[in-house]
Amino acid sequence: xxxxxxxxxxxxxxxxxxxxxxxxxxxxxxAIKKETKDAVKALAEALDYQPNLLxxxxxxxxxxxxxxxxxxxxxxxxxxxxxxxxxxxxxxxxNIMICLSNESYEEELTIVKRxxxxxxxxxxxxxxxxxxxxxxxxxxxxxxxPVVVFDRDCPGLEADKVLVNDYFGAFQAVEYLIGTGxxxxxxxxxxxxxxxxxxxxxxxxxxxxxxxxxINSDFIVHVPGFSHKDAVKATKKLLELKDRxxxxxxxxxxxxxxxxxxxxxxxxxxxxxxxxxxxxxxxxSSFITPSLSTVWQPVYSMGMLSAxxxxxxxxxxxxxxxxxxxxxxxxxxxRASSKVN
Amino acid sequence: xxxxxxxxxxxxxxxxxxxxxxxxxxxxxxAIKKETKDAVKALAEALDYQPNLLxxxxxxxxxxxxxxxxxxxxxxxxxxxxxxxxxxxxxxxxNIMICLSNESYEEELTIVKRxxxxxxxxxxxxxxxxxxxxxxxxxxxxxxxPVVVFDRDCPGLEADKVLVNDYFGAFQAVEYLIGTGxxxxxxxxxxxxxxxxxxxxxxxxxxxxxxxxxINSDFIVHVPGFSHKDAVKATKKLLELKDRxxxxxxxxxxxxxxxxxxxxxxxxxxxxxxxxxxxxxxxxSSFITPSLSTVWQPVYSMGMLSAxxxxxxxxxxxxxxxxxxxxxxxxxxxRASSKVN
DNA sequence: TTTAATTGTGCAAACCTTTGCATTGACTTT
DNA sequence: AAAGTCAATGCAAAGGTTTGCACAATTAAA
Numbered sequence: 001x002x003x004x005x006x007x008x009x010x011x012x013x014x015x016x017x018x019x020x021x022x023x024x025x026x027x028x029x030x031a032i033k034k035e036t037k038d039a040v041k042a043l044a045e046a047l048d049y050q051p052n053l054l055x056x057x058x059x060x061x062x063x064x065x066x067x068x069x070x071x072x073x074x075x076x077x078x079x080x081x082x083x084x085x086x087x088x089x090x091x092x093x094x095n096i097m098i099c100l101s102n103e104s105y106e107e108e109l110t111i112v113k114r115x116x117x118x119x120x121x122x123x124x125x126x127x128x129x130x131x132x133x134x135x136x137x138x139x140x141x142x143x144x145x146p147v148v149v150f151d152r153d154c155p156g157l158e159a160d161k162v163l164v165n166d167y168f169g170a171f172q173a174v175e176y177l178i179g180t181g182x183x184x185x186x187x188x189x190x191x192x193x194x195x196x197x198x199x200x201x202x203x204x205x206x207x208x209x210x211x212x213x214x215i216n217s218d219f220i221v222h223v224p225g226f227s228h229k230d231a232v233k234a235t236k237k238l239l240e241l242k243d244r245x246x247x248x249x250x251x252x253x254x255x256x257x258x259x260x261x262x263x264x265x266x267x268x269x270x271x272x273x274x275x276x277x278x279x280x281x282x283x284x285s286s287f288i289t290p291s292l293s294t295v296w297q298p299v300y301s302m303g304m305l306s307a308x309x310x311x312x313x314x315x316x317x318x319x320x321x322x323x324x325x326x327x328x329x330x331x332x333x334x335r336a337s338s339k340v341n
Numbered sequence: 342x343x344x345x346x347x348x349x350x351x352x353x354x355x356x357x358x359x360x361x362x363x364x365x366x367x368x369x370x371x372a373i374k375k376e377t378k379d380a381v382k383a384l385a386e387a388l389d390y391q392p393n394l395l396x397x398x399x400x401x402x403x404x405x406x407x408x409x410x411x412x413x414x415x416x417x418x419x420x421x422x423x424x425x426x427x428x429x430x431x432x433x434x435x436n437i438m439i440c441l442s443n444e445s446y447e448e449e450l451t452i453v454k455r456x457x458x459x460x461x462x463x464x465x466x467x468x469x470x471x472x473x474x475x476x477x478x479x480x481x482x483x484x485x486x487p488v489v490v491f492d493r494d495c496p497g498l499e500a501d502k503v504l505v506n507d508y509f510g511a512f513q514a515v516e517y518l519i520g521t522g523x524x525x526x527x528x529x530x531x532x533x534x535x536x537x538x539x540x541x542x543x544x545x546x547x548x549x550x551x552x553x554x555x556i557n558s559d560f561i562v563h564v565p566g567f568s569h570k571d572a573v574k575a576t577k578k579l580l581e582l583k584d585r586x587x588x589x590x591x592x593x594x595x596x597x598x599x600x601x602x603x604x605x606x607x608x609x610x611x612x613x614x615x616x617x618x619x620x621x622x623x624x625x626s627s628f629i630t631p632s633l634s635t636v637w638q639p640v641y642s643m644g645m646l647s648a649x650x651x652x653x654x655x656x657x658x659x660x661x662x663x664x665x666x667x668x669x670x671x672x673x674x675x676r677a678s679s680k681v682n
Numbered sequence: 683t684t685t686a687a688t689t690g691t692g693c694a695a696a697c698c699t700t701t702g703c704a705t706t707g708a709c710t711t712t
Numbered sequence: 713a714a715a716g717t718c719a720a721t722g723c724a725a726a727g728g729t730t731t732g733c734a735c736a737a738t739t740a741a742a
Contacts, residue, residue, distance in 0.1 A: 007728055018692045023730060031690060053459050054404060055728035058395045058697050064459075065438075074421055074624075079414040086441050095459060097406075098439045100427050118394050118405075118436060228624075257628050264630075283415075283569075284623075287598050289605075289630035348698060359722045364700060372720060396698035399727050 006047045015039060026051075057119075065095045066310060067115040069125040071103045075226075075254065076282040077299060078126065081150065084303020085124060092311055094121065103191075103225065105130035112136040116143065122310045126151045129191040129225075146313035150306040153195035160313070161325045162306040166196050166279075169295040169330035170203025170249065173277045176293075176332060177247045178211045180339040182275055186219035186238050186245035188231070188255050197222070197251060200279065204249055219245055223255060231258035239266055239274075246274060247338075253278035253285045253294055260288070260337065275338040279330075290336035297330045347388045356380060367392075398460075406436045407651060408456040410466040412444045416567075416595065417623040418640060419467065422491065425644020426465060433652055435462065444532075444566070446471035453477040457484065463651045467492045470532040470566075487654035491647040494536035501654070502666045503647040507537050507620075510636040510671035511544025514618045515590050517673060519552045521680040523588035523616055527560035527579045529572070529600055531592035538563070538592060541620065545590055560586055564596060572599035580607055580615075587615060588679075594619035594626045594635055601629070601678065616679040620671075631677035638671045 008022040015022070017036070025032045025040035043049075057063050068085060070078040082098060089096050097115070101108040108128045115123060116139070123140055125147060134157040137147050141159065150162040177185050187204045190197035201220070208215055221237050223230040235258060238245055248263075250256035256278030260270055268274050270290055278285065281296035309324055334340075349363040356363070358377070366373045366381035384390075398404050409426060411419040423439060430437050438461070442449040449469045456464060457480070464481055466488060475498040478488050482500065489501040518526050528545045531538035542561070549556050562578050564571040576599060579586055589604075591597035597619030601611060609615050611631055619626060622637035650665055675681075 009728075019728085020693080020730075021691055023728095024691090027730085033690060036690080050458060052399075052728050054395070054399045054402065055697090056730080058393075058399045058699095058727090059729055059731095061395065061697070063395065072424070073414055074417060074424060076415060079420050083413070083415060083441065095438055095455070097436055100424065114436070117391060257625065261628050282625075284598065284625045284629070287602050287629055288625070350698075360698085361700075361723075362721055364698095365721090368700085374720060377720080393698050396727090397700085399697085399729095400699055400701095402727075 006049045011043050062121050063119045064093055065097050065120055067120045067123045068096055068098045069101055069111055071101050071128050077280055080299040081303035084300040085307040088304045088307035101128040103128045109136055122146045122314050124148050124306050124310055127154055129194050132193060146310060148306050148310045150302060158323055160309045160323050162302050164297045164328045164330050166199035167203040170200040171207045172332045173295055174204050174207035174249050177275055179341050182247035184245040185247040188234055188248055188250040188259055189222040190251035191224060192222055200251060228258050231255040232262055235259040235262045248276050250278045253280045253282045256292055270337055271339045277338055281333055293335045293338040294333050295330045296333050298328050302328055347390045352384050403462050404460045405434055406438050406461055408461045408464045409437055409439045410442055410452055412442050412469050418621055421640040422644035425641040426648040429645050429648035442469040444469045450477055463487045463655050465489050465647050465651055468495055470535050473534060487651060489647050489651045491643060499664055501650045501664050503643050505638045505669045505671050507540035508544040511541040512548045513673045514636055515545050515548035518588045518616055520682050525586040526588040527586035529575055529589055529591040529596050530563035533563055541592060569599050572596040573603055576600040576603045589617050591619050594621045594623045597633055598629060611678055612680045618679055622674055634676045634679040635674050636671045637674050639669050643669055
């Protein structure tokens with residue numbers, strides 16, 4: 001018995017033909033006659049021949065792998081996006097390498113270097129909340145690696161982008177709160193520097209403005225990070241004001257839930273004394289008490305579209321495709337944490 | 342300018358030495374004199390030389406990649422384990438490829454084939470709930486790929502295993518319920534065929550048995566899958582019994598939360614009329630109302646240990662290490678969904 | 683019958699790195 | 713002076729596949 005795996009050379013020797021003929025036969029090259037093809041395929045089957053993709057990678061200078069960079073996966077948002085990505089990529093010849101930046105610019109940089117070292121073919125990225133400089137992505141592009149940005153925009157970076165209209169989602173949510181009679185609407189914003197933070201804040205501000213509600217800067221507090229502690233601290237700052245807000249529009253469900261937790265602890269009735277609306281519509285948000293009003297995003301679809309866009313670039317390496325910017329529309333979901341209209 | 346990336350041959354040509362010398366210089370081979378090394382390293386730096394890992398992969402017949410197979414990542418459990426795995430692997434020379442089986446045996450099979458094709462170096466796997474046959478893992482082992490099983494046991498498979506003492510966790514939870522005076526304790530079990538389902542069920546049974554509580558088979562209902570619908574259906578079956586249970590020990594938090602949802606809808610007071618205990622201690626479980634009593638598992642540590650065990654195999658390819666079986670101890674966390682002792 | 687076209691296959695290079703063995707020259711020992 | 717030792721480097725193979733070009737054999741056309 002031969003040691004190691006079977007190679008085309010083994011098949012060639014056995015059949016007394018050249019390895020190149022075996023290669024062509026297996027790839028259904030038109031110049032090979034049917035009998036030869038059949039013989040080769042039969043023997044390959046019999047010997048359980050497995051092409052050595054490592055050799056192919058070297059030859060083609062590509063790893064057939066796509067890198068996916070996300071800040072974290074323990075929340076629902078990114079894991080659902082990844083599931084969407086995976087479901088598209090699975091049907092292609094590509095493999096996925098998921099990398100976690102832990103919301104750190106440094107780690108994101110390290111990841112990009114690593115991916116570029118292993119000669120990744122394309123990258124899908126939701127930048128960390130610390131990332132302000134996008135040169136590492138530009139470097140990827142310069143070496144011919146297509147980059148698709150999702151969820152969080154990178155202002156100034158020319159690349160494909162799959163985003164959500166955060167502005168619209170926030171605007172709708174806040175306008176809804178105004179409609180239910182809330183006068184003092186606060187905003188628990190996300191970490192500064194994120195495009196989503198900015199967009200949701202702007203939606204909040206414009207909704208107030210449009211409805212002639214004066215803006216109170218004490219009512220805008222940003223969390224520094226996504227931990228429960230961060231949210232608690234920010235919420236307390238809001239609820240301990242003399243002139244307490246009667247509604248909170250939070251950057252996301254996680255923060256909203258922490259806020260509700262504190263509000264309840266302080267003895268406030270939700271939604272009668274404080275309305276709360278979140279963002280993301282995480283699956284458990286409908287199970288907490290009171291069930292959380294929130295802004296739903298088509299997460300799974302975003303993942304799928306991002307992956308499809310990347311694949312289309314990989315399949316049209318030569319032809320220059322325009323950068324696409326796809327913006328999904330979020331939907332307001334009203335539950336029990338906000339008053340009725 | 343030279344096109345494409347810089348290779349050792351480029352450096353060699355420039356310095357008028359052999360590529361092999363360049364290779365040795367870069368790898369600090371003792372037979373190369375300092376001046377040569379310095380010159381090579383300086384030029385490599387200047388030209389921004391990046392070793393071609395694809396070539397190395399072919400030479401070493403390994404991809405420097407580890408496959409991680411999990412049923413899903415949208416829940417907290419597996420995403421936290423993955424985070425633990427990642428945090429260990431990041432410090433090694435390996436990359437991680439995360440694959441989702443969607444709780445499907447078929448897909449798991451496809452994934453294993455794929456991983457074996459790309460010549461993965463090791464595999465970490467939590468088998469799907471459908472998987473009864475482990476031959477695909479044995480095939481990996483036979484071709485020299487170490488396999489570490491985590492969370493869900495594969496009975497009869499000889500491999501490293503990182504598990505939790507589900508039996509103990511369940512036993513403790515049920516005994517606690519008995520201690521608070523519950524007489525009719527039901528069990529919302531997981532999908533049949535999972536080792537965790539079986540162990541938790543056994544813990545439930547033994548706790549009743551030890552405390553001389555008669556076992557009522559009507560009180561044991563297994564969910565077919567992990568969807569909300571599945572849980573709702575199973576819960577209704579329990580709560581609509583003439584002789585309604587006064588406590589539910591659920592397979593996991595997700596099911597427990599669905600069950601609480603239904604119980605509340607039916608107007609039952611928790612925990613006065615029905616106590617509920619879950620399993621997993623997902624982060625949001627403490628935020629729902631009433632906050633969920635549950636069994637905590639050291640998820641992050643499990644991920645880290647699994648990864649470390651795999652690495653130790655990869656680093657000691659020759660020496661035959663014994664298969665390890667590590668069993669973590671879970672902890673009962675009492676909150677408000679169960680009565681006080 | 684010669685020339686041209688067609689069909690099927692083989693050769694060798696290329697992808698880039700590592701490594702066992704050979705080689706060279708300088709120096710040491712007997 | 714001859715033989716042996718040692719340091720430093722080069723040569724070439726190996727890893728498995730694809731592919732442009734060459735070549736041989738057969739068939740068709742002139």
